Amino acid sequence: MEHMPIVLAILAATFAITVSPVLSQVVSQVASDIGVWPLPTFASVSGEPISLPSNFKIESNSSSSRLAAAIKRYRLWIVPAGRQNGDQEQNDMTGDLAGLMITVASGDETLTYQTSYAYKLNVANASGGPYSAGIEADTVYGAIYGLETFSQFVMPGGILNYSSIVVVDAPTFNHRGLMIDTGRRFFPVSMVETLLDAMSYMKLNVLHFHLSDLCRFSVQSLLYPQLTAESDGFYTQQEIINLVAYAMDRGIRVVPEFDIPGHSHGFLPLAKSGDVTFCTGGETQLRLDGENHTVTTLDRLFLEMSTLFEDELFHLGCDETRTSAACPLASTAALERDILKRVEAFGRTPAGWEEVLFGSGAATNVTVIYGWKQDTASQITARGYRAVESNGGRFYLNHAATPYTGMWTDISAGMPAASRHLLLGGEVSMWSDNYCYVRECTTPSIKPIGHWMYDRSEDKAFEASVTAMIWPRAIVAAGSFWNYDASLDATSPAFLAHYDRQTRRLLVRGIASCPVGCKCDEVSKCGVPYPHTNWGPYHAV
Numbered sequence: 001m002e003h004m005p006i007v008l009a010i011l012a013a014t015f016a017i018t019v020s021p022v023l024s025q026v027v028s029q030v031a032s033d034i035g036v037w038p039l040p041t042f043a044s045v046s047g048e049p050i051s052l053p054s055n056f057k058i059e060s061n062s063s064s065s066r067l068a069a070a071i072k073r074y075r076l077w078i079v080p081a082g083r084q085n086g087d088q089e090q091n092d093m094t095g096d097l098a099g100l101m102i103t104v105a106s107g108d109e110t111l112t113y114q115t116s117y118a119y120k121l122n123v124a125n126a127s128g129g130p131y132s133a134g135i136e137a138d139t140v141y142g143a144i145y146g147l148e149t150f151s152q153f154v155m156p157g158g159i160l161n162y163s164s165i166v167v168v169d170a171p172t173f174n175h176r177g178l179m180i181d182t183g184r185r186f187f188p189v190s191m192v193e194t195l196l197d198a199m200s201y202m203k204l205n206v207l208h209f210h211l212s213d214l215c216r217f218s219v220q221s222l223l224y225p226q227l228t229a230e231s232d233g234f235y236t237q238q239e240i241i242n243l244v245a246y247a248m249d250r251g252i253r254v255v256p257e258f259d260i261p262g263h264s265h266g267f268l269p270l271a272k273s274g275d276v277t278f279c280t281g282g283e284t285q286l287r288l289d290g291e292n293h294t295v296t297t298l299d300r301l302f303l304e305m306s307t308l309f310e311d312e313l314f315h316l317g318c319d320e321t322r323t324s325a326a327c328p329l330a331s332t333a334a335l336e337r338d339i340l341k342r343v344e345a346f347g348r349t350p351a352g353w354e355e356v357l358f359g360s361g362a363a364t365n366v367t368v369i370y371g372w373k374q375d376t377a378s379q380i381t382a383r384g385y386r387a388v389e390s391n392g393g394r395f396y397l398n399h400a401a402t403p404y405t406g407m408w409t410d411i412s413a414g415m416p417a418a419s420r421h422l423l424l425g426g427e428v429s430m431w432s433d434n435y436c437y438v439r440e441c442t443t444p445s446i447k448p449i450g451h452w453m454y455d456r457s458e459d460k461a462f463e464a465s466v467t468a469m470i471w472p473r474a475i476v477a478a479g480s481f482w483n484y485d486a487s488l489d490a491t492s493p494a495f496l497a498h499y500d501r502q503t504r505r506l507l508v509r510g511i512a513s514c515p516v517g518c519k520c521d522e523v524s525k526c527g528v529p530y531p532h533t534n535w536g537p538y539h540a541v
Helices: 008-014 021-025 065-078 140-152 189-201 237-248 265-272 293-306 329-345 377-382 417-422 456-470 473-483 493-508
Strands: 042-046 057-060 099-104 119-124 132-137 164-169 175-181 206-212 253-260 313-317 349-353 368-371 387-389 423-430
Touching: 057 065, 065 099, 065 140, 099 140, 119 140, 132 140, 140 164, 140 189, 175 189, 175 473, 189 206, 189 237, 189 456, 189 493, 206 423, 237 253, 253 293, 253 329, 293 329, 313 329, 329 349, 368 377, 377 387, 377 417, 377 423, 417 423, 423 456, 423 473, 456 473, 473 493
Parallel strands: 057 099, 099 132, 175 206, 175 423, 206 253, 253 313, 313 349, 349 368, 368 387, 387 423
Antiparallel strands: 042 164, 119 132, 119 164
């Protein structure tokens, strides 16, 4: 492939981190050649492979406990298994590269949409001396991504692919998400942690946590304990706090979503106590009431929920509502607008699906709009709103037939340059509709394909199924959100090589991805059905 010179001035203007003068003298190898994913913005590699010793050191100038924990994790992937023993010397201590030094400009561990993930990685032997390696980053989170990139250059046996490496990298979009739906089928804590691990390997940095829907309200409330009193699956408040911390240790923000006023069957226990009121017909949509109980309850509940999450975004759904005599559009819009403003009042930025702007029109000026069905990010930003691209035709992983090739795309395509700052990024979504014991937990006459996995005794099968539905396809979306390269065709052998390599990397790291070349759906992997643990009531056809 043709080599392309990189202009130092452009790089220096693009990244906040310092760019070494050595870049003015190098010729780049195209990033798609080097075996790193997502594709770096700039990469130059050359030279023969070099070895790492068993006592390979990773050190930092930062006192960040978050970075220290990441160094400990990544050493497991960098130093070959069986050659590690903490810092103790071992027999096999020979190697060309003794260690890696991480330099961070700021040890601040605050994680927001504005957080810099930029980093620079350099491996060299200046003037023919010993090899050295370093990562420079604005923040500990950029440093963690630098570690991920370095680890991808390491081959089995502790061999670094190249003796000269320069990577200067930063994401195109700061919002690169995965949505998981626990408002239908519950995702156990350990499963969420494993998904967070996998996300970090692909530089996905937002877990969109859909926590309420037609089957359940998934978080313990101390103000309204009846919400989960009879639930077969919910997170305690401490579990939520722990998951947020676990995510932040990996540079991942957690955005909660509590879906109202539609998709609200999970709020049904509050109707029994008179705290909320539903529209007639199925008890799936909340409505305004004469004494304002619904709004008051949601205000108190969401304020309580907000204290468990650290992110500025607070997603309220506001999708797929229906109109009726008891719930006319104007009334639904008034309810949504009231709650959106109340979320702003307790210091969070509200978010909603596209209907909150194009349907009810309830969106406030600061509401972040997620495009998923009819309205694209370009249409949203054209209205002056910040957008997240989550197009169902491309990015819904719960459709087993959705090809990975469609996820390799420029999510800003067709958007005027003047509007691109409003596009926060993109998300892939894993809805759990197909695992409800009956359709949407409300229609007994219809059973989805994976209905038997709704039973908590089938957590193991459910985790295996969902994991193989998400991975490896989400690898491709992660690449699009980080650094889309139009010159790389998703149907090409080069792209397939990336896809296969990253899938294998996930498998090596304990993520039960669907292997490349296999067909995986809700109930089978590579043609083998997932085993039933308990032939209980949810298994009936």
